[in-house]
Amino acid sequence: MTKPKLMYFDAPVSRGEECRLALHVAGVEFEDVRVKPDQWPSLKATTPYGSMPVLEIPGHPPFAHSNAILVLIGRKHGLHPKDDFEAARHEGMMAYVEELRGHVGPTLRMSGEEKQKAREALAATYLPQWAANVEKNLGDGPFFGGAQLNVVDLKLHMAVRWFIGGKVDFIPATIFDGYPKLMRVYEAVRDDARVKSWNAKS
Numbered sequence: 001m002t003k004p005k006l007m008y009f010d011a012p013v014s015r016g017e018e019c020r021l022a023l024h025v026a027g028v029e030f031e032d033v034r035v036k037p038d039q040w041p042s043l044k045a046t047t048p049y050g051s052m053p054v055l056e057i058p059g060h061p062p063f064a065h066s067n068a069i070l071v072l073i074g075r076k077h078g079l080h081p082k083d084d085f086e087a088a089r090h091e092g093m094m095a096y097v098e099e100l101r102g103h104v105g106p107t108l109r110m111s112g113e114e115k116q117k118a119r120e121a122l123a124a125t126y127l128p129q130w131a132a133n134v135e136k137n138l139g140d141g142p143f144f145g146g147a148q149l150n151v152v153d154l155k156l157h158m159a160v161r162w163f164i165g166g167k168v169d170f171i172p173a174t175i176f177d178g179y180p181k182l183m184r185v186y187e188a189v190r191d192d193a194r195v196k197s198w199n200a201k202s
């Protein structure tokens with residue numbers, strides 16, 4: 001094994017895609033292992049925590065959890081603050097994106113009226129509150145930490161992209177329209193040349 005290997009489902013979404021994006025933005029050549037749904041059941045037990053993404057760096061055992069992966073990539077490649085306190089502030093926001101996923105995730109396994117009710121409740125209460133809290137922590141931008149793109153911005157971008165694509169049933173694609181700083185992070189990442197080049201090839 002000569003280059004890092006990132007393992008995730010074969011879809012440009014969520015925790016795996018933000019790690020692929022981070023590696024690409026960092027300029028790291030990596031083995032992009034795409035796991036098909038029928039391969040996952042037998043692979044699951046071989047991963048550190050029974051979930052993906054998993055990153056393996058030559059000379060080290062594979063490790064998991066999207067935020068740990070992002071922070072390592074960020075530290076090694078100038079995409080995470082060097083200052084300990086600013087780094088902790090970024091990691092707090094990254095944890096807050098995971099909290100969002102923790103709230104919405106269970107609705108992915110629901111159907112019918114149960115799903116509709118749960119999603120409408122998220123759209124009415126949790127999601128606006130989440131976005132308002134993110135907004136409160138954003139400064140002059142365009143990115144979370146100011147002028148420079150960091151891994152936290154990739155994570156925020158992926159979270160916003162999930163909802164504004166209009167494909168999350170019962171959650172309006174306009175859900176984050178009232179949060180201009182959050183939308184500015186989303187757009188600044190979308191417009192980054194490195195992100196554009198990744199999206200163009202995937």
Ligand SMILES: N[C@@H](CCC(=O)N[C@@H](CS)C(=O)NCC(=O)O)C(=O)O
Nearest residue numbers: 014015050051052053064065066067
């Ligand atoms: N805390 C973990 C959560 C990982 C996670 O739940 N990954 C999902 C995909 S986004 C997964 O592997 N699901 C399949 C399964 O749990 O069997 C992280 O941040 O990476």
